[in-house]
Every structure is written in structure tokens, then in C-alpha cells.
Amino acid sequence: MKKYVLISIALFSAILFLNFNNTDNSQPAKTPASPEFSIPDDVQQIIDNSCYGCHNSDSKNKKGKMKLKFDELGDLKTHKLVGKLAKISEDIKEDEMPPKKFLKNYPESELTAEQKDLFINWAESTAKSLSE
Numbered sequence: 001m002k003k004y005v006l007i008s009i010a011l012f013s014a015i016l017f018l019n020f021n022n023t024d025n026s027q028p029a030k031t032p033a034s035p036e037f038s039i040p041d042d043v044q045q046i047i048d049n050s051c052y053g054c055h056n057s058d059s060k061n062k063k064g065k066m067k068l069k070f071d072e073l074g075d076l077k078t079h080k081l082v083g084k085l086a087k088i089s090e091d092i093k094e095d096e097m098p099p100k101k102f103l104k105n106y107p108e109s110e111l112t113a114e115q116k117d118l119f120i121n122w123a124e125s126t127a128k129s130l131s132e
């Protein structure tokens with residue numbers, strides 16, 4: 001009986017070890033919770049220009065970072081991601097984001113009407129397809 005337990009432990013450890021060493025380093029370590037989610041280049045450009053500085057995982061803007069991290073959006077569970085996308089389109093529609101105070105110092109980050117449309121359409125259509 002004791003022998004059987006020892007063999008099981010050895011086997012279990014071997015499996016763990018193999019699995020551990022099987023990770024392909026060329027892939028990102030985290031598997032996105034919403035793998036079908038991606039940000040197209042034209043939207044990413046707007047984000048980089050007007051949002052990313054406050055909304056990324058290294059941001060010094062603690063409040064902005066806490067609420068939204070564009071580089072980790074795809075790691076959210078689908079229902080959370082859908083919620084964030086809805087918030088994004090809402091805040092853009094209502095001119096809540098980027099913050100007015102910020103735009104006073106960085107007027108070049110203000111979204112044009114075309115950029116708003118593009119951003120809102122993307123957020124809404126992505127939220128919709130994720131909810132289906």
C-alpha cells in the first residue's frame with residue numbers, strides 16, 4: 001500500500017514537472033479570458049494618443065489605472081469586458097473622457113468627431129458580439 005502511494009506521488013510530480021516545462025515561451029504567459037478580443041490598429045492609435053497614458057498597468061494615474069487598463073482588457077472575464085466596453089462608449093459619448101482638465105494641457109489628445117464615432121462603434125459592436 002505504501003509503495004502504491006509513493007509511486008502515485010512520483011507520477012504526479014513527474015506530470016507536474018512535465019507540464020511546467022512544457023510552457024512555450026513564445027506565447028504570452030497569461031491566457032486571455034476573452035481570447036477572441038483584440039483591438040484593431042485604428043482604435044489602438046486613438047487609445048495610444050488620448051487614453052493609454054492614464055489607462056495602462058504601469059500608469060502613475062492610480063485612479064485611471066484602477067478603473068481601466070487597456071493593455072489588460074483582454075484578461076477580463078467576458079461579462080466584465082462587456083461592462084467596460086459599455087462604459088467606454090458612454091464616457092466618450094458624454095465627453096467625460098479624456099478628462100477636461102487633461103485636455104486643457106494636452107489639447108492634441110481631444111478626440112475628433114470621426115475618432116469618437118470609430119471608438120464608439122468599435123466598443124459597441126465588440127460588446128455586442130461578445131454578448132451573443
Ligand code: HEC
Binds near residue numbers: 050053055061063087
Ligand atoms: C489624464 C488621465 C486620463 C486620460 C487621458 C483618460 N482617462 Fe479615463 N479615467 C481617468 C480617471 C482618473 C478615471 C476615474 C474617474 C473616477 O473614478 O472619477 C477614469 C475613468 C475612465 C472610465 C470609467 C471606467 C469605469 O469602470 O468606471 C472609462 C470608461 C475611461 N476612463 C475611458 C477613457 C478613455 C476611452 C480615454 C481616452 C479617450 C480616457 N479614459 C482617457 C483618467 C484618464
